[in-house]
Amino acid sequence: MHFMSALLGVYRAEIGLIILALMFVEFVRERYSPTVVSVLGACAYAALGLLDEKGLFSVFSNSAPLTIGAMFVLAGALIRTGTINRAADFVMKRAEKHPRLAIVEVMLGATVASAFLNNTPVVVVLIPIIFKLSQVTGVPLKKLMMPLSIVAVLGGCITLIGTSTNLIVAGIAADQGMTPFGIFDIAPFGIAGTVAGLAALVGLSFLLPSDPPAISGQDGGNAQDYLTELVVPHDSEYIGREIGSLTLFGRSAALLGLKRAGEIRRGDLSQEELHAGDRLIVRADGTAIMTLRESGHFELGIAADSETSGREGTVIEAMVAPSHPSIGERLMDIPFLHALRVRIIGINRARHLPGPNLAEARIRGADRLLIAGSDDAMRSLRDNPNLMGVDISRTRAFRRNKAWIAILAMAMVIALSALGIMGIGLAAIIAVGAILATRCIDAEEAWGAIDGDVLVLIFAMLAVGVALEQAGSVTMMVGWITPLMQVAPPWALIFIVYFAALILSELLSNNAVAALMTPIVIALAHQLQVDARPLVIALMIGASACFATPIGYQTNALVYAAGDYRFADFVRIGVPLNIIVGLAVCGALVLLG
Secondary structure (H helix, E strand, O other): OHHHHHHHHHOHHHHHHHHHHHHHHHHHHOOOOHHHHHHHHHHHHHHOOOOOHHHHHHHHHOHHHHHHHHHHHHHHHHHHOOHHHHHHHHHHHHHHHOHHHHHHHHHHHHHHHHHHOOHHHHHHHHHHHHHHHHHHHOOOOHHHHHHHHHHHHHHHOOOOOOOHHHHHHHHHHHHOOOOOOOOOOOHHHHHHHHHHHHHHHHHOHHHOOOOOOOOOOOOOOOOOEEEEEEEOOOOOOOOOOEHHHOOOOOOOEEEEEEEEOOEEEOOOOOOOEOOOOOEEEEEEEHHHHHHHHHHOOOEEOEOOOOOOOOOOOEEEEEEEOOOOOOOOOEHHHOHHHHHOOEEEEEEEOOOOOOOOOOOOOEOOOOOEEEEEEOHHHHHHHHOOOOEEOOOOOOOOOOOHHHHHHHHHHHHHHHHHHHOOOOOHHHHHHHHHHHHHHOOOOOHHHHHHHOOHHHHHHHHHHHHHHHHHHHHOHHHHHHHHHHHHHHOOOHHHHHHHHHHHHHHHHHHOOHHHHHHHHHHHHHHHHHHHOOOHHHHHHHHHHHHHOOOOOOOOOHHHHHHHHHOOOOHHHHHHHHHHHHHHHHHHHHHHHHHHO
16 A cells, blocks of 8 residues: 555656546547446546545536536527527428529538537538438439538537537636637638538539438338337237228338248238237337327237337437447347337338348447336436437427527627626526426426536536546646647648647547647647647647548437448548648648738
8 A cells, every 4th residue: 555655646747647548548439438438437536535525526516517518408498499490491391492502501501500509400400401401402412411510510510509528618718728619719710611611512523422221121211210120919900800991001101011020021911810919010200100099909019028019108219429339239238128118119210211120220429219108217217318309209299389488598699708697508508497487398398408418428528527636647748748849830830739639539529639738739739839720720620620431429429320331431521631631730720810
């Protein structure tokens, strides 16, 4: 014990860097989610005494995570009141009259929306619209889906609230004594990158793939269709009847197969007589599924316990997060199905109907699940960090009469912050209070709109940053880098910081990289006696504007699954985009910063 204390006393900085290196290894290996790795890293620093109790709990006074949480709630209110839905309807009407122009309008709209809303929910909402635009215009889906993510990321770099990464960097910088950032302080540089990125996207569009996505099953359906199963009960009145005599199937529901005794049959099944226990594999839209559920003629979906009925309780919709640990595994093996008394009654994958049946479907990020269960089970699912959008169901009635309140609340946050009347964090929290008081969104829905996984990751990485400072690791790293940087002109530092953040963020969590690099960059600026602000802005945008890998940013992961892209598709167009946007942003920082 004495030896360990002596070792920690002499080599605190080195041990701090070793823990950091081990975290990076685990980030890359992806055996655990970035959030788990970050929490374990913070715990390791605290256990070894490299992070004291005061330093650990000081991270909870940082305004950035609370601001991010408040913005999640405000975005949830815009969805709940139907504001975003109405915008989507408007787009589709435009697409019917001016298909090609509608594509431009959607992309520009996504860019602007992502500047004022977190860009991840913007992409989630627009994915189905992109499918429809592809169908209406005849433009290959893969030439539209990836650009959606790209323009959303570019738009998020224009304002302080466009991405959680911007808010994290701004929060840490304020804690380090820098002048707080205003909502539009990064706008000139973000706009420069956005203009260059949009121009490059148009010029490089020939690099986008045009092959159609692979579709499982014999009928791909459309973006709103679910794969489900109808189980014939032992007391069903349909036993002995031919499938062709049923009036269940039509435009909104189509029979894909029959599973009997472990064997799946395809083709013409109209002459097949139904047996007890048969499973009809069906493609259906949400309305058809709910109608079949209420009819009581069949048991829907799959459950770990055969006694769990899908006709009881409520039905919620949830999206599988790109970081879900069960990605690639069978739907039957998803953990919550065995931990809770629920039934999965449908799975939706944009234009990629899973298969061969519901239980054997392999899980992908952005899959949408319809889940039936008790209120207690639903509360547990809302707390599941690996599910997004839980309890925000498309089948629920919008509170359209409250839409003006939600819009006004978001507008006031932007205006108060931009005019310097009130900090963005305080304005956002007051706005949350206003939309809760006016019931734009219920409390449970509001908390469900918050991505807890993101907040825990931010707090954990803030703790890691404090630990590195307390251990002296930051000072040591700056000491190593300073001699190399002293010979570089000040403008070169901007390029070095930007592309270092970009490369790391293509491989690791954007938020983790931002939280880790911010104190290092500020300390380096002080050591070199240069203005830290341009370097911090370069870090902000560099950590977000990642296009070369599907794991570079969360929106990339969403369209990667929805558009059925290959990894190389992102590399092909993402690398030149990274370079062009980076040069534009850094050039603007050198000239205007």
